[in-house]
Amino acid sequence: MTLLLGCIADDFTGATDLANMLVRGGMRTIQTIGVPTAPLPDEVDAVVIALKSRTIAPADAVAQSLAALGWLKGQGCKQVYFKYCSTFDSTPKGNIGPVTEALMDAMGTDFTIACPAFPENGRTICRGYLFVGDVLLSESGMRNHPLTPMTDASLVRVMQAQTQRKVGLISYTTLDKGTEAVRQAIAKLRSEGTGVAIVDALADAHLDVIAESTADFALVTAGSGVGLGIANAHRRAGRLKHAATSAALPNVTGLSAVVSGSCSDMTNAQVAQWKASRPAFKLDPVALANSPAAVEDAIAWTKDQVASGPVLIYATATPDDVKAAQAELGVARAGAVVEEALAHVAKALVAAGVRKLIVAGGETSGAVVSALGVTALRIGPQIDPGVPWTVTLGGEPIALALKSGNFGTADFFAKALAQLEATR
Numbered sequence: 001m002t003l004l005l006g007c008i009a010d011d012f013t014g015a016t017d018l019a020n021m022l023v024r025g026g027m028r029t030i031q032t033i034g035v036p037t038a039p040l041p042d043e044v045d046a047v048v049i050a051l052k053s054r055t056i057a058p059a060d061a062v063a064q065s066l067a068a069l070g071w072l073k074g075q076g077c078k079q080v081y082f083k084y085c086s087t088f089d090s091t092p093k094g095n096i097g098p099v100t101e102a103l104m105d106a107m108g109t110d111f112t113i114a115c116p117a118f119p120e121n122g123r124t125i126c127r128g129y130l131f132v133g134d135v136l137l138s139e140s141g142m143r144n145h146p147l148t149p150m151t152d153a154s155l156v157r158v159m160q161a162q163t164q165r166k167v168g169l170i171s172y173t174t175l176d177k178g179t180e181a182v183r184q185a186i187a188k189l190r191s192e193g194t195g196v197a198i199v200d201a202l203a204d205a206h207l208d209v210i211a212e213s214t215a216d217f218a219l220v221t222a223g224s225g226v227g228l229g230i231a232n233a234h235r236r237a238g239r240l241k242h243a244a245t246s247a248a249l250p251n252v253t254g255l256s257a258v259v260s261g262s263c264s265d266m267t268n269a270q271v272a273q274w275k276a277s278r279p280a281f282k283l284d285p286v287a288l289a290n291s292p293a294a295v296e297d298a299i300a301w302t303k304d305q306v307a308s309g310p311v312l313i314y315a316t317a318t319p320d321d322v323k324a325a326q327a328e329l330g331v332a333r334a335g336a337v338v339e340e341a342l343a344h345v346a347k348a349l350v351a352a353g354v355r356k357l358i359v360a361g362g363e364t365s366g367a368v369v370s371a372l373g374v375t376a377l378r379i380g381p382q383i384d385p386g387v388p389w390t391v392t393l394g395g396e397p398i399a400l401a402l403k404s405g406n407f408g409t410a411d412f413f414a415k416a417l418a419q420l421e422a423t424r
């Protein structure tokens with residue numbers, strides 16, 4: 001296996017987002033849940049190791065990231081990519097800065113870039129300031145994030161606050177001049193003792209320039225956007241012989257189901273649309289907390305129904321209903337009770353013959369994947385931006401679509417199942 005790119009992602013759905021980009025660019029990509037313990041198939045251009053390190057203690061994030069790096073180095077991978085969120089989710093303590101520096105130290109490199117831009121999704125960087133759509137990061141909803149409130153849009157300042165090395169900037173005016181100008185800017189920053197450069201990106205063309213000018217870097221750090229530039233660069237250089245079939249998945253046959261624990265607006269709309277014409281079973285967190293029989297009822301219902309067509313089992317609820325459940329059980333318990341129940345349901349579904357499973361919710365996906373003992377996924381075609389079909393590796397293959405929060409259109413569930421059928 002010639003691993004062109006080895007990625008370390010700081011959360012699960014972020015890892016899928018990057019993997020989806022790489023596949024779109026023509027790289028055959030596998031996502032692993034945590035550091036791989038079993039060998040991976042040979043036919044792969046990129047591996048994305050999904051960690052859960054975004055908001056844990058910096059020392060733990062560093063340790064996990066170094067373990068991932070150790071595995072990637074063992075595979076002889078050509079370039080390492082540290083992937084974080086396009087809204088640069090972090091605090092003055094980290095974890096983007098400390099992990100970046102630990103990787104630089106371990107790889108013996110004195111310079112890297114930081115570029116969370118994802119222009120297609122409205123995340124652009126202009127003179128070092130990160131925009132979410134038309135507003136500065138610090139004016140976006142991210143300023144109120146419960147764990148990583150982003151109250152400063154200047155990425156140079158944000159990165160410098162969590163980094164020992166000097167942080168500099170390569171602005172879009174340089175990117176507009178092309179690869180050679182960016183290489184010169186990098187050489188200049190390096191000679192001045194800068195260790196990390198925030199790089200502007202206003203459009204996909206800038207991502208291509210970034211990828212070309214850092215092609216010989218041991219380490220790049222970025223959101224998922226730069227991944228598309230890197231895949232494009234490898235494809236243009238003729239290194240992706242299987243680009244046309246990079247999204248091909250093995251054939252999976254079996255029953256179909258949807259499990260939803262996301263309470264985002266879009267997931268509420270998706271559940272409502274499904275319920276209007278197809279079978280669905282609602283789980284109530286308070287009932288689940290009060291009686292273990294509640295989940296058994298759901299399982300009995302699904303076993304009864306699923307043989308005759310796809311079913312939905314959901315805890316998805318409106319903000320008022322979520323608040324009511326949280327008031328009764330506490331926020332953490334309400335979440336945990338639902339995640340545990342849906343994980344249990346997912347296991348029962350697979351035992352009943354389900355092999356095509358859609359999961360809505362980032363945390364919910366984590367709980368389901370861990371209950372099913374999934375350790376690696378081959379990434380397939382995109383269903384909607386950020387959400388590809390995948391197939392589990394090791395054990396009996398299951399087609400999984402893991403959809404977080406507000407991703408996907410209102411008809412996502414039926415559309416995703418139809419797309420899978422269409423490729424058969």
Ligand code: ADP
Pocket residue numbers: 261262263264267285315316317321322323325326334335336337338339360361362363364365403404405406
């Ligand atoms: P998203 O990707 O939309 O953020 P997550 O699965 O990450 O979705 O998070 C949703 C959280 O809400 C989970 O912890 C889930 O268990 C919890 N949850 C789901 N349904 C309910 C409900 N009816 N009441 C309270 N919490 C719920």
